[in-house]
Amino acid sequence: MMADPTDAASETQEGNVSRSALADRETNPGSEARGGTPDSQTLLSLRGISKHFGPVTALDGVDLDVPSGRVTALIGDNGAGKSTLIKVIAGIHEADHGEIFWSGERVQIRTPHEATLLGVATVYQDLALCDNLDIVANMFLGLETISHGMLDETPMELKARETLTSLSVTSVRSIRQPVGSLSGGQRQSVAVARAVMGDAKLVIMDEPTAALGVSQTAMVLDLIQRLAAGGIAVIVISHNLNDVFAVADRVAILHLGRLVSSGPASDYDRQSAVEIMTTGALSGRENGAREAAARA
Amino acid sequence: MTTTDNPHLGEVVAPPEIEEETAADQAPLDRDLMALPPDASVNEYITAWFKRVRSGQSGVLPVVGGLIVIIIVFQIERSQFLSALNLVNLLQQSAAFIVLGMAEIFVLLLGEIDLSLGYSGAVGAAVMTILAYPPINLPWEFAILAGLATTATIGFAQGQIISRLRLPPFVVTLAGLLFWEGFLIWVINNQSPSNGGSIRINNTVIYDIVNGNMSVTAGWIVLAVALVLFGVVSVTRDRRRRAGGLVAPPLALTLAKVAFVAVGGIALVAICGINRAVFTGTTVRGIPWVVPIVIAIVVMWTVLLNRTRFGRYIYAIGGNREAARRAGINVHRVRVLAYTLAGLTAAAAIIILDSRTGGANTDTDGGQIVLYGVAAAVIGGTSLLGGRGKMIDALLGGLVIATIYNGMGLLSLSADFQYMITALVLLAAVIVDAVSRRGQSSA
Ligand SMILES: Nc1ncnc2c1ncn2[C@@H]1O[C@H](COP(=O)(O)OP(=O)(O)OP(=O)(O)O)[C@@H](O)[C@H]1O
Ligand SMILES: [Mg+2]
Numbered sequence: 212m213m214a215d216p217t218d219a220a221s222e223t224q225e226g227n228v229s230r231s232a233l234a235d236r237e238t239n240p241g242s243e244a245r246g247g248t249p250d251s252q253t254l255l256s257l258r259g260i261s262k263h264f265g266p267v268t269a270l271d272g273v274d275l276d277v278p279s280g281r282v283t284a285l286i287g288d289n290g291a292g293k294s295t296l297i298k299v300i301a302g303i304h305e306a307d308h309g310e311i312f313w314s315g316e317r318v319q320i321r322t323p324h325e326a327t328l329l330g331v332a333t334v335y336q337d338l339a340l341c342d343n344l345d346i347v348a349n350m351f352l353g354l355e356t357i358s359h360g361m362l363d364e365t366p367m368e369l370k371a372r373e374t375l376t377s378l379s380v381t382s383v384r385s386i387r388q389p390v391g392s393l394s395g396g397q398r399q400s401v402a403v404a405r406a407v408m409g410d411a412k413l414v415i416m417d418e419p420t421a422a423l424g425v426s427q428t429a430m431v432l433d434l435i436q437r438l439a440a441g442g443i444a445v446i447v448i449s450h451n452l453n454d455v456f457a458v459a460d461r462v463a464i465l466h467l468g469r470l471v472s473s474g475p476a477s478d479y480d481r482q483s484a485v486e487i488m489t490t491g492a493l494s495g496r497e498n499g500a501r502e503a504a505a506r507a
Numbered sequence: 508m509t510t511t512d513n514p515h516l517g518e519v520v521a522p523p524e525i526e527e528e529t530a531a532d533q534a535p536l537d538r539d540l541m542a543l544p545p546d547a548s549v550n551e552y553i554t555a556w557f558k559r560v561r562s563g564q565s566g567v568l569p570v571v572g573g574l575i576v577i578i579i580v581f582q583i584e585r586s587q588f589l590s591a592l593n594l595v596n597l598l599q600q601s602a603a604f605i606v607l608g609m610a611e612i613f614v615l616l617l618g619e620i621d622l623s624l625g626y627s628g629a630v631g632a633a634v635m636t637i638l639a640y641p642p643i644n645l646p647w648e649f650a651i652l653a654g655l656a657t658t659a660t661i662g663f664a665q666g667q668i669i670s671r672l673r674l675p676p677f678v679v680t681l682a683g684l685l686f687w688e689g690f691l692i693w694v695i696n697n698q699s700p701s702n703g704g705s706i707r708i709n710n711t712v713i714y715d716i717v718n719g720n721m722s723v724t725a726g727w728i729v730l731a732v733a734l735v736l737f738g739v740v741s742v743t744r745d746r747r748r749r750a751g752g753l754v755a756p757p758l759a760l761t762l763a764k765v766a767f768v769a770v771g772g773i774a775l776v777a778i779c780g781i782n783r784a785v786f787t788g789t790t791v792r793g794i795p796w797v798v799p800i801v802i803a804i805v806v807m808w809t810v811l812l813n814r815t816r817f818g819r820y821i822y823a824i825g826g827n828r829e830a831a832r833r834a835g836i837n838v839h840r841v842r843v844l845a846y847t848l849a850g851l852t853a854a855a856a857i858i859i860l861d862s863r864t865g866g867a868n869t870d871t872d873g874g875q876i877v878l879y880g881v882a883a884a885v886i887g888g889t890s891l892l893g894g895r896g897k898m899i900d901a902l903l904g905g906l907v908i909a910t911i912y913n914g915m916g917l918l919s920l921s922a923d924f925q926y927m928i929t930a931l932v933l934l935a936a937v938i939v940d941a942v943s944r945r946g947q948s949s950a
Contacts, residue, residue, distance in 0.1 A: 301833070303832075323834065326835075335833065338830075339829060341827045341831065342826055342827065344819075344826055348822075348823075352823055352831070353831075353834035353835040353836050354834075355816050355819060357816065361814045362815065365747065
């Protein structure tokens with residue numbers, strides 16, 4: 212990671228932590244404003260994750276710790292590698308280099324199935340729904356309830372309805388209608404419902420509110436916080452910094468495939484976040500000084 | 508498709524109180540009814556159904572309507588068209604198209620195609636014929652199993668090549684078409700060099716698949732058992748849904764559905780019960796064995812597609828392969844299994860075809876019949892783009908093709924007209940499909 216341990220202004224203790232033993236993680240809350248309570252344990256740790264697509268370096272030595280019970284916002288410009296990073300975690304892409312630790316243990320995530328078994332649930336930026344299948348079938352795809360070798364629709368339909376109701380998804384005509392007939396926001400709600408329905412330990416949401424209306428967005432943001440309050444680790448990707456600062460406990464900023472900055476959300480404001488997102492660093496000493504001062 | 512081109516992005520949502528969903532009675536693809544309140548009456552269901560038909564969302568109705576028109580035209584032209592003899596003949600003709608259509612549906616649902624099924628099926632049928640023929644004289648059960656296994660293995664191998672090497676199914680199965688045509692000619696000529704490219708079916712059971720009939724009494728008994736089973740399954744399924752707190756169609760509607768099927772079944776058995784002997788003094792009556800066999804295959808594969816994980820995954824992959832992969836589905840395994848089952852079913856189709864003609868032939872036109880199989884599926888309403896279709900589509904489409912084929916024969920129209928008319932029907936079916944799809948997406 213790029214952090215110089217002595218440069219506390221533009222980098223946070225994330226860099227330090229990545230050098231220390233993973234087991235020490237929770238004993239090192241540092242100056243985390245919101246993320247420092249004792250119950251915040253690191254669920255997922257990435258170390259030196261790199262991913263190339265032919266000549267393109269999408270990820271370059273990314274180190275990231277994701278604590279349980281906290282919302283980690285992953286931000287960065289278009290093409291920074293955010294979606295690629297979460298696809299590595301979700302088993303869609305296998306990293307070229309690097310290690311993944313789950314509750315401190317080294318794991319391999321080679322397929323989406325392995326990620327699901329670990330307890331990762333993901334809302335993809337492109338939603339990844341089957342338009343020809345109905346809402347229930349999409350929500351339970353790969354997780355079907357089986358009895359006597361046959362699909363058991365009743366519990367699936369009840370659970371789907373319950374989850375959608377809890378998300379206040381009310382505008383769908385029937386949960387047996389094909390997803391292809393839904394509006395963009397409804398589709399997004401289905402994707403979110405699918406991810407939060409199970410008992411995942413880590414919920415990843417790539418642009419979960421991009422297509423949502425005002426009230427539905429508020430609902431999803433509230434849900435994100437409720438998930439975290441329930442002890443689940445949440446990673447949210449969003450271009451909407453209002454949303455980010457509304458829910459995030461921690462912020463991680465990607466720039467051209469490198470994780471250039473991460474730390475408690477309170478260490479950042481919109482201006483500094485935008486600057487790091489676009490340039491990869493904070494420019495002026497004043498900025499750094501102001502940020503350090505703000506934290507002290 | 509994606510969220511970005513959707514016009515409802517900024518939609519404000521209604522207050523938190525979810526609307527009751529309707530009783531789509533089974534798996535996601537059997538959505539015969541639109542959203543209705545849980546206490547909807549039979550009348551409301553019927554109105555909703557008509558609305559659906561009018562908006563072009565009912566795939567089955569245009570085909571059935573078309574079939575009725577074709578039948579009326581032929582009946583006006585040739586009064587013997589609706590005779591018991593000809594109707595049974597028509598059922599026998601349609602069987603191979605229907606079963607091959609079902610074979611093709613396994614891969615069409617994936618958005619893929621298998622052009623080799625005609626010849627790979629013919630190879631399986633030839634293996635069966637050879638094994639049942641002297642000097643081997645294998646019992647018919649084993650000969651048939653070996654034939655089915657042969658083509659299933661061919662499907663498995665081609666599926667592996669397509670999926671592992673990521674090759675286009677069209678090209679791989681086109682190569683398969685040529686290869687298995689060559690192999691068919693080789694194996695028949697090699698086995699029976701002096702017979703002019705054919706091997707007679709030497710086993711009465713295999714010959715009787717199409718040419719033999721159940722006794723009329725047996726026909727009624729089988730029908731009664733099947734109807735009772737169907738009724739019990741339909742009613743208990745609704746009851747279980749209601750018990751689980753879900754909505755199910757009113758009992759009267761379910762019973763009406765069962766009654767409708769019963770009328771069809773009774774008509775079928777009654778017509779087949781009429782003596783259709785060509786020579787006076789003899790009697791030929793009863794349902795040809797192939798009819799219950801085809802219906803059993805339809806039911807079996809429908810259950811597989813609608814009620815099992817594998818079936819669900821076929822639809823998922825056809826709808827969005829990447830989404831299926833991300834949901835943790837082993838896409839490779841499902842695709843290979845689909846090609847394998849397509850092979851198995853294709854062998855059954857050509858076994859039926861050979862049973863009808865009485866032998867395995869080098870001049871079996873596997874290239875043409877496989878396209879009839881695809882046409883049957885598409886005429887019935889299965890989409891070539893994947894993700895949409897049912898096994899029953901092959902039944903309807905196969906009947907349409909056989910009806911044209913049969914009626915043209917009665918009118919003494921030659922093959923040239925048969926081809927052209929079949930082509931027009933296929934084109935009409937695709938147009939109906941495209942138009943109804945457009946209506947759906949703009950709805
Ligand atoms: N499957 C792929 N094949 C080739 N290149 C890819 C692939 N996926 C991503 N990339 C490249 O990797 C880089 C990072 O892409 P990624 O989708 O992760 O960006 P992002 O941060 O999610 O951007 P956005 O905010 O636009 O969603 C880009 O340069 C992109 O072109
Ligand atoms: Mg992205």
